[in-house]
Amino acid sequence: MRKIDPRNFRRATRTTTKEINRQIVLNLVREYQPISRADLARRMGVARGIVTPLVNELIEAELLVEGATGASRRGRKPTLLHVRAHDRLAVAVDVRLSETQLMLSDFSGRPLATELLATPATPEELVDALAPRIRRLVDAHVPAGECQGVGMVVPGMVDRATGRVVNAPTLGWRNVDLRGALEEAVGIRVHIERDAVACALAQMWMGQGLIEGADSFAYVTISDGVGAGLVMGGHVVRGHRDAAGEFGHIPLSLEGPACLCGSRGCWEAYTSTTAVVARYLGRELATRESYAQVRESRLTVVDVIARARAGDAAAREALAVTGRYVGLGLAAIVNALNPARIVVGGDIAAGWDLIRPRVAEALAERTLTQGAAATPVIPEPHDPQTRLRGAAALVVAPVFAAPAVG
Numbered sequence: 542m543r544k545i546d547p548r549n550f551r552r553a554t555r556t557t558t559k560e561i562n563r564q565i566v567l568n569l570v571r572e573y574q575p576i577s578r579a580d581l582a583r584r585m586g587v588a589r590g591i592v593t594p595l596v597n598e599l600i601e602a603e604l605l606v607e608g609a610t611g612a613s614r615r616g617r618k619p620t621l622l623h624v625r626a627h628d629r630l631a632v633a634v635d636v637r638l639s640e641t642q643l644m645l646s647d648f649s650g651r652p653l654a655t656e657l658l659a660t661p662a663t664p665e666e667l668v669d670a671l672a673p674r675i676r677r678l679v680d681a682h683v684p685a686g687e688c689q690g691v692g693m694v695v696p697g698m699v700d701r702a703t704g705r706v707v708n709a710p711t712l713g714w715r716n717v718d719l720r721g722a723l724e725e726a727v728g729i730r731v732h733i734e735r736d737a738v739a740c741a742l743a744q745m746w747m748g749q750g751l752i753e754g755a756d757s758f759a760y761v762t763i764s765d766g767v768g769a770g771l772v773m774g775g776h777v778v779r780g781h782r783d784a785a786g787e788f789g790h791i792p793l794s795l796e797g798p799a800c801l802c803g804s805r806g807c808w809e810a811y812t813s814t815t816a817v818v819a820r821y822l823g824r825e826l827a828t829r830e831s832y833a834q835v836r837e838s839r840l841t842v843v844d845v846i847a848r849a850r851a852g853d854a855a856a857r858e859a860l861a862v863t864g865r866y867v868g869l870g871l872a873a874i875v876n877a878l879n880p881a882r883i884v885v886g887g888d889i890a891a892g893w894d895l896i897r898p899r900v901a902e903a904l905a906e907r908t909l910t911q912g913a914a915a916t917p918v919i920p921e922p923h924d925p926q927t928r929l930r931g932a933a934a935l936v937v938a939p940v941f942a943a944p945a946v947g
């Protein structure tokens with residue numbers, strides 16, 4: 542199946558259908574809002590008469606709204622167009638090992654309310670804990686707009702066809718129908734996705750310019766777990782059975798530390814939150830059980846970064862070594878896919894200045910061309926809601942996604 546790239550609209554304008562042109566208009570408004578009809582026509586390289594009926598249809602479908610009037614050198618001031626975001630709501634759920642966060646947001650990702658709970662031990666308990674909270678959030682904001690769906694991100698692989706969580710190693714959950722159970726409990730459509738994939742979608746649809754329009758990039762999350770969301774040619778790479786992008790479990794060595802996936806020496810076992818804290822404390826992650834012992838210290842990567850900044854030599858050394866391992870894993874991504882850029886999210890991004898030289902060194906050492914070694918690696922600015930925006934993007938993205946053709 543061929544898909545139309547909404548960014549590459551020039552090729553589409555002459556040859557394809559009205560539906561695709563509508564989608565192009567919608568995406569141009571999303572990207573350049575507020576924007577006038579005349580500007581839209583200029584950007585599409587078509588006459589204004591072609592744009593006007595498309596815009597009218599989108600206003601009628603309640604996808605666009607007219608806002609303030611813009612400046613004009615002469616004549617009537619143009620009315621500017623916006624994507625209708627403020628009264629279209631989504632519930633975002635971010636499930637992590639330690640805690641689960643909820644956010645009600647509008648379609649631009651603006652938060653209206655948030656809630657936090659400790660992640661229960663089983664998926665059944667999680668659904669029981671989430672359902673009343675979601676209903677409460679939605680009920681409290683019904684006058685503000687309509688809830689279009691629930692987006693949920695999980696630290697594990699999700700089968701797109703069934704919505705089942707196939708394997709979430711950090712939670713120890715396998716083959717769980719979280720989507721179905723939650724949908725039944727709240728009566729709202731639920732979308733579920735692996736955390737890193739959702740965050741990559743958020744970079745595309747609600748991003749803050751970190752990918753600068755690149756149509757191939759990797760979003761790497763390094764926190765409790767380590768994973769990558771990969772976008773190539775404007776499309777998320779999911780693989781045959783949605784299991785692509787599991788770079789967290791690429792082995793850096795055959796005899797390395799134990800990983801929660803059951804294997805040894807995975808990239809995640811060297812760079813996850815627990816791995817960094819263990820390194821700082823001088824502990825070894827010899828078995829799965831040792832993870833719990835390290836977590837008992839209650840230290841986080843943010844603590845280790847703070848101690849390093851305060852001059853703690855052990856913290857500085859632990860981060861420097863971690864930087865090397867981060868770079869080795871990024872080199873594997875570059876060698877496999879050669880993305881235009883890599884965005885790194887998660888707690889480690891806050892200490893990027895402390896690890897950047899070691900990351901760059903390892904990347905240069907393990908990539909094969911100068912161009913590959915120079916792949917821009919961008920730490921995501923600290924934002925406690927980045928995964929929640931990813932969850933919201935699961936509800937928002939289908940509205941803007943290009944229709945399939947051919």
Ligand SMILES: [Zn+2]
Pocket residue numbers: 789790800801802803804805807809810
């Ligand atoms: Zn692993």
